[in-house]
Amino acid sequence: MNNEQLPAHKRLPDAKGFFGKFGGSFIPPELQREMDKIAHAYHTICRSHDFIQELRGIRKHFQGRPTPVYYCKNLTEKIGGARIYLKREDLNHTGAHKLNHCMGEALLAKYLGKKKLIAETGAGQHGVALATAGAYFGIPVEIHMGEVDIKKEYPNVVRMKVLGAKVVSVTRGDKTLKEAVDSAFEAYLADPVNSIYCIGSVVGPHPFPLMVREFQRVVGIEAREQFLEMTGELPDNVCACVGGGSNAAGFFHGFVDDPVEIYGVEPLGRGAKLGDHACSLAYGSEGVMHGFNSIMLKDANGEPAPVYSAASGLDYPSVGPEHAFWHETGREKAVQVDDDEAITAFFRLSRLEGIIPALESAHAVAFATKLARERPTDSILVNLSGRGDKDLDYVMERFGEYAEREY
Numbered sequence: 001m002n003n004e005q006l007p008a009h010k011r012l013p014d015a016k017g018f019f020g021k022f023g024g025s026f027i028p029p030e031l032q033r034e035m036d037k038i039a040h041a042y043h044t045i046c047r048s049h050d051f052i053q054e055l056r057g058i059r060k061h062f063q064g065r066p067t068p069v070y071y072c073k074n075l076t077e078k079i080g081g082a083r084i085y086l087k088r089e090d091l092n093h094t095g096a097h098k099l100n101h102c103m104g105e106a107l108l109a110k111y112l113g114k115k116k117l118i119a120e121t122g123a124g125q126h127g128v129a130l131a132t133a134g135a136y137f138g139i140p141v142e143i144h145m146g147e148v149d150i151k152k153e154y155p156n157v158v159r160m161k162v163l164g165a166k167v168v169s170v171t172r173g174d175k176t177l178k179e180a181v182d183s184a185f186e187a188y189l190a191d192p193v194n195s196i197y198c199i200g201s202v203v204g205p206h207p208f209p210l211m212v213r214e215f216q217r218v219v220g221i222e223a224r225e226q227f228l229e230m231t232g233e234l235p236d237n238v239c240a241c242v243g244g245g246s247n248a249a250g251f252f253h254g255f256v257d258d259p260v261e262i263y264g265v266e267p268l269g270r271g272a273k274l275g276d277h278a279c280s281l282a283y284g285s286e287g288v289m290h291g292f293n294s295i296m297l298k299d300a301n302g303e304p305a306p307v308y309s310a311a312s313g314l315d316y317p318s319v320g321p322e323h324a325f326w327h328e329t330g331r332e333k334a335v336q337v338d339d340d341e342a343i344t345a346f347f348r349l350s351r352l353e354g355i356i357p358a359l360e361s362a363h364a365v366a367f368a369t370k371l372a373r374e375r376p377t378d379s380i381l382v383n384l385s386g387r388g389d390k391d392l393d394y395v396m397e398r399f400g401e402y403a404e405r406e407y
Helices: 029-044 049-063 073-079 098-112 125-137 147-152 154-162 177-190 208-231 246-252 321-329 339-353 359-374 389-404
Strands: 069-071 083-088 116-121 141-146 166-170 195-197 237-241 261-269 285-289 292-296 332-338 379-384
Touching: 029 098, 029 208, 049 098, 069 208, 073 083, 073 339, 073 359, 083 208, 083 359, 098 116, 098 125, 098 195, 098 208, 098 246, 116 125, 116 177, 125 141, 125 154, 141 147, 141 154, 141 177, 147 154, 147 166, 154 166, 154 389, 166 177, 177 195, 208 246, 208 321, 208 379, 237 246, 237 359, 246 261, 246 321, 246 379, 261 321, 261 339, 261 359, 292 321, 321 332, 332 339, 332 359, 339 359, 339 389, 359 379, 359 389
Parallel strands: 083 379, 116 141, 116 195, 141 166, 237 261, 237 379, 261 332
Antiparallel strands: 069 083, 285 292
8 A cells, every 4th residue: 555545644744744844843852752662662552452451441431432423503503504413422421522632641650650640721721631640540749830821711720720730830931831931841841761752732853743643533433433423424524713723623533544535723802903813824934843844934034923813822923834735636625714703603502502612612613614604515613622710800901892782
């Protein structure tokens, strides 16, 4: 079998971690040695029978997988367009897709004998998931989180602390996700022998984009099987929110080799002006950040630009290299949803279906409702990547007037 006949997840990345020209590993030699060890461990330990069986047991008996696919009858009828379905990752233990890769990363750390898990978090879902994994395996956890996000997502900060994690407030720069990644990497570099960096998305130097995608691919595998069983056919369209893009990468891999339209939904925030959004695919250009080459938003000096989104998990000035590759080759269409549309979708799904989505996921729901009106005979499958408990205080404080509207 030649390379073109292999399924997408076996075609790329190449041995050096590249998806076309995107990806790779652009880091100092001392850190590269540690990355090489992690890559070797992934390709040996994570593909062993014992590891796979233990992880499958965790997914079933601890995480509660598989999560269901759900038909949004009320929302579909209200919109008057295409049939809208949700892959309910909000029902995964801890309330988001993040636990899929956190349990995998922590299980690898256990096999490697690591004494500490270090990570960044934006919206806090990755932090909660890793704190959960640390508690499960009995490994101490240190989470770096921007001061701005700590205030926005305080319920998740409390959850991390209850689970026993140390939360480090990052006060430099914009005090959001990029700075949290910087801080977490520095903490990891201080002791790479005894600690492991458990990245929160399909970003960073190789092998992180590969590892996180593979741990998240369970979402797409389940969704494809479930949708076929439910409807007898594949969805016409699939969509998911994209910041770094972990939920989308795993979800899209269930359909990337099928005749299905794929949409990555980016946060347009307050508008198209630089600093008011985090739409890397739509407005960025090629550049290296956090040890990988991708598409990134840049300021006048070519440095990572300030970004914004009401959804803390989406305010990242770059995107996973596989998303950049899919975008460049035309396989993934980048679409944008602003704050107003996302908040509207947040309340609409809550009122019509009794499902409160994470603000990140609400971006994908918002796009699905727009697409549904344009393609009334289609079906649309949305990856509902997380639940919105963490966002309630922030939404009511900043967007409380939306609660008085009719949906």
